Amino acid sequence: MAEITLVQAVTQALAHEMQADPRVIVYGEDVGINGGVFRATEGLQERFGSARVLDTPLAETMIAGIAVGMAVQGLRPVAEFQFMGFIYPALDHILSHAGRFRNRTRGRLSCPIVYRAPYGGGIHAPEHHSESTEALFAHIPGLRLVVPSSPARAYGLLLAAIRDPDPVIFLEPKRIYRAVRQEVPDSGQALPLDCAFVLREGSDITLIAWGAALKETLEAAELLAADGIQAEVIDPATLKPLDIHTIIDSLEKTHCCVVIHEAARFCGLGAEVVAQINEYAFDLLEAPVQRVTGYDTVMPYYQLEAEYLPGVARIVAAVKEVRDYAKGRGL
Known part of the structure; x- marks a missing residue:
């Protein structure tokens, strides 16, 4: 079995869930034709079509908002923000809606959304490309916050995040996207959330x-x-x-x-x-x-x-x- 990087493990997990569950929709800026700025979605549009891997305008507020609509109507959207520093226009929808829907509807509706974003410094990027503001999301009730640190954990935790019935902020440390390689079987075996x-x-x-x-x-x-x-x-x-x-x-x-x-x-x-x-x-x-x-x-x-x-x-x-x-x- 070939060893893969953390970013390849993200791709592998997305492909597995898209194959297993037709409700999974991947979208964001440049995720389709270009495969994302870090190539985390490379090849997915060719495999699953442009109806399930969508390129969006440069509009983070819209990216966050339509995920809420998709989720409450039965889909399982995985929305990518190109960098964590670009996520701030999306906070209203994430904090005011995605994180509150279960409480707002007294459990009748939930928001099975994964909001993905590369985060952290160390890649010689310009301003707003090296943010590490995870504490913002940890403070908000209704959101789960997950950060993988290896290819195996990226694969297993992303599977679990997509399957979770509530919104998950999934932050990918881009400094180690390609720093480590591991054998990661495409088994569909999720790792447990909420466990160190x-x-x-x-x-x-x-x-x-x-x-x-x-x-x-x-x-x-x-x-x-x-x-x-x-x-x-x-x-x-x-x-x-x-x-x-x-x-x-x-x-x-x-x-x-x-x-x-x-x-x-x-x-x-x-x-x-x-x-x-x-x-x-x-x-x-x-x-x-x-x-x-x-x-x-x-x-x-x-x-x-x-x-x-x-x-x-x-x-x-x-x-x-x-x-x-x-x-x-x-x-």
Whole structure:
């Protein structure tokens, strides 16, 4: 079996569901003839026709709105926004309608929509092409927020998202679209939503990261192991709702934690993770939870991207600070 990239796994999952379920409609800017700006929908229009893979105008408000209409009439739309930075005109329909329909109709109608968007920095893009504003959507009731971090998880989680009866924001970390290859059988086997994945087991500290930030987090864990610090690495995958139980299980072993994400620090999702740890597992901690994040500024242009994104050195330094604090207390 050939190994595929994360973006190819997205294509494979879309094709599988379109073949299995005629209600699945894929549409967005340039997704048909060109196969999308990152080629995530390449070949789908030729295979399934222009009635099911539609090119739209450059109109994000319309893209979000017609998905609601499609979904409440029995279809399962998968709408692509070219970049997360282009999604803001669509917020009204996503927040005011897609996320509320189940409540508004007292369960009579739901919105089985997947809104896909490449997100995050690290590809030397211009302004509005490197956004990491996932916390906006995590705050909204009625929305599920999913971020894959590998080809296998992209395939399985996208299948689950399309099959879910409620709207899912599916953010694809474009920095690792083609950075990793895995064998991903086209089995149609979905991965569970709302469940975190333990990517590396350890006993000394818990590292929590998602999306592209997991690349540096796993590299940091390897360096720490050389210093005798065994880090457990957790990928939440579904950021809303958060699987806090897996995190607590890890803290029962490690008693220390660092949260890593590339979004801005203030009100980033790391703050919610820390809050839930403090609420449900405070007695397990031997040191305050540290965050390694982006800065409270607009993502800079490519000359400074590497300074903005959480790197291995910053993660290792945070881990050692937490461990030193615990040791200083004699724990």
